[in-house]
Amino acid sequence: MALFSKKSKHLPAFWTNYENRFKEKIAADLNEITFVVLDTETTGFSFDEDRILSIGAVKIKHETIAVQEVLDIFLEQEKFNKDSVPVHGLLKNGQRNCISEINAMEQFLDYIGNAVIVAHHAGFDMGMLNMALNRNGLPNLKNKVLDTGVLYKRTLIKTYLIQPKTNYTLDELAEKFSISKKDRHTALGDAYITAVAFLKIISRLKEKRKFSVKKLLH
């Protein structure tokens, strides 16, 4: 009940718009579903301490990515962790056009709508995004989420003697599927690599006997 009152009182219009888009049901045909494949670059790995530096995302529908419809946003930083710079090559307020966290969330929610979110090791990205939303007085994301790390493992044949590794990095996936690792460690670059890997994983999963869209999204 507490949730109810909170909802109508304080939440901004863009959140309500986002929420309303979930009234539409997700299509049953894989090709009709919109997937948003995303990646975030952050100042570090702590949900409490660290912040999102940038969000990159691409939309997939009908196994097609439109170059025009990508999301590539950079966030203003109060806290700046020097250690993570060499990995991402993103300097604080570098030459990019940076926006505030709340504006970034508005743009992000508007972009994703009720799409199914896909990310590599999605738990981390979702955690960072939800923390950012909560900091601005907003609830958690409502989208369905798929993790390419988990999905990839389902394409492998399981035998008792050869156990798949517990964890596959995005680099390993890129190698397995011969995807160029150009622009690795930028949010949009990683999102694109993840998107291609996702398409290839899905086409392999479809071969499996027990594949269904319903199960995929359970």
Next chain:
Amino acid sequence: MKNLISERVADFIKNYPPFNVLDVKSLYLLAEQVLIIYKEKNSIVFSVDENPHAHFYLVHKGAVTLTNTTTNTIIDFCDEGDIFGLRPLIANENYKLEAKAHEECILYGIPIEVFRPIAKQNEEVSVFLMESFASNTRNPYSKNQKGQLYGFDVDSDKNKDVNIPDLQLANYSKKLISCSPRTTIQKAAELMTKKHIGSILVVSNELPVGIITDKDLRSKVISGKHPITATVRTIMTSPVITYPKKLTITQAQMAMMKSNISHLVITEDGTVNSKALGIMSKHDVMVSLGDNPAVLVKAIKRTQKVKQIKQLRKSVMILLSGYLEQNIPLGLIAKIISELNDTCIKQVVELSLAKMNEKPPVKFAWLALGSQGRSEQLLHTDQDNALVFENVPEAELPKTTAYFLELAKRVTKGLNTIGYEYCPADMMASNPKWCLSLQEWNNRLSYWISNPGPNEVLMSSIFFDYSLAYGERDLLDQMSEHIFRTVEKYPIFLVHIANGALQSPSPTGFFRQFVVEQDGQHKDFFDLKSRALRPLIDAARVLILSHSIKGISNTWERYEKLAELEPNNQELYMACSYATKALLKFRTRQGLLHHDSGRFIELEELTKQEKMKLKRTFKAIKEIQELITLRFKVANILG
């Protein structure tokens, strides 16, 4: 909006015509509007009579075939960087050809609305388009400048698969290896050995003055007529026979016969008074004809890059479908194709070794497992392989393992490039569990054989169907020895493996009807591999093991050997041998027809006769399974 992805797209398309002549601004304008499209293998991009799409296509990854569906001929084969589906958009008509993903593809969809004004403004682009349209319709020589374009007219008579040697240009080696007349014979011979060539051109002031071939070395030097310290001038054949480029295969053959020589020199204007461009040997002519396995082997061995092998593998497939059409016995086809596949694998290992910084620290062997190990692999399938290396002192082990893992990674990647999918169960030498020293392998094999659960049986069964793909045969023999010694100690293992051979699902139901798949992507298809081929393969393995016969891994050869060993069952074994070959042939035909592994078969597409043929092989399967149940008393022990 310019972004990382559009930059990536622009970076790719700027390398290919007609985009290579665009200015940076137009290039980015175009790139920002591109659609990136993923296509599964065998999916349709557009079909005949479909309304034109808003985009034409550029292949980013993979390959697309354009087919004339009425005559069922492949008109064009588009590789990375090739454009297709543009002409109908310009002419404003429906598609006349079918475009299909030949491999898993990533395509760039380029919007015609954005491209049209750019093409109009840019004269070079318009000229390029006009030339390509024109050359695609008539020019029989267009193979060189393969239009790479547009679904074009149906009445075009160009067909790449038809080899008309009278018209087709012969390839020649453009990387000219030459020496001067004053070079010593020894130096020239060293150079020829290093470059793997059978002839070397003698050049003076850039003009070809003579040629030395292996034959000259044999007849004039080794015979003792000339010392190896003499200059090449003393033994070279001079003058050389020269021709201009654009020599057709037939012309080249005739020229060689006329002068009774095996090498022609190609010069700029076709006379000895101009610069030499290359040498055309009899071998080059044979490769251009492309229908000879021996020539293909030689061509594969000469490749410098893995990508070149991929091209040659296409010729192997053409050879295979030709053999099947001519109804050549399958045993023979399998031998030839396996030999070619082996050569490809060997070459990939060679090339990967050359790329390593150091030589291998100890001897090793690269093993082909599964169908390749049994010499039964005709179509491209998954790669199953393993690596074994000599025992090293414990302190050296981590370093040695690291070296071979690195090598294995390169090899598996190379195999993937030439068309072998990665093994979905990761049974590959690049997996640390499949790249071990001899001692480690022996320990593992002992464990599998002495603790036979269903998985252990599966694993060890893979190791009874192996063959050496590269390296030391001795290591392999030691592994085999070990396996047989261990199996003798644990006879119960044979019962388990016999039980494993009976686990395949039955091909026919109670009413002798085909059993088809119940669900999944292949619903209502017949699974030829697990319901028909696998029972035969498994049965042959356990029977041959029980006789302790080593060194035969091919299934029909195993049955033939069994027929020899057990004359009273000869009839059944011969029937099994025949059934295996028939089923494999069937699978290969289906695979070539549908461009897949041939594993799943749509029964409705089969003729009555084909169905009868299939059912006849099932009788042999049933009988061999009964024999195994009785002989190994499987039911008693496991029941």
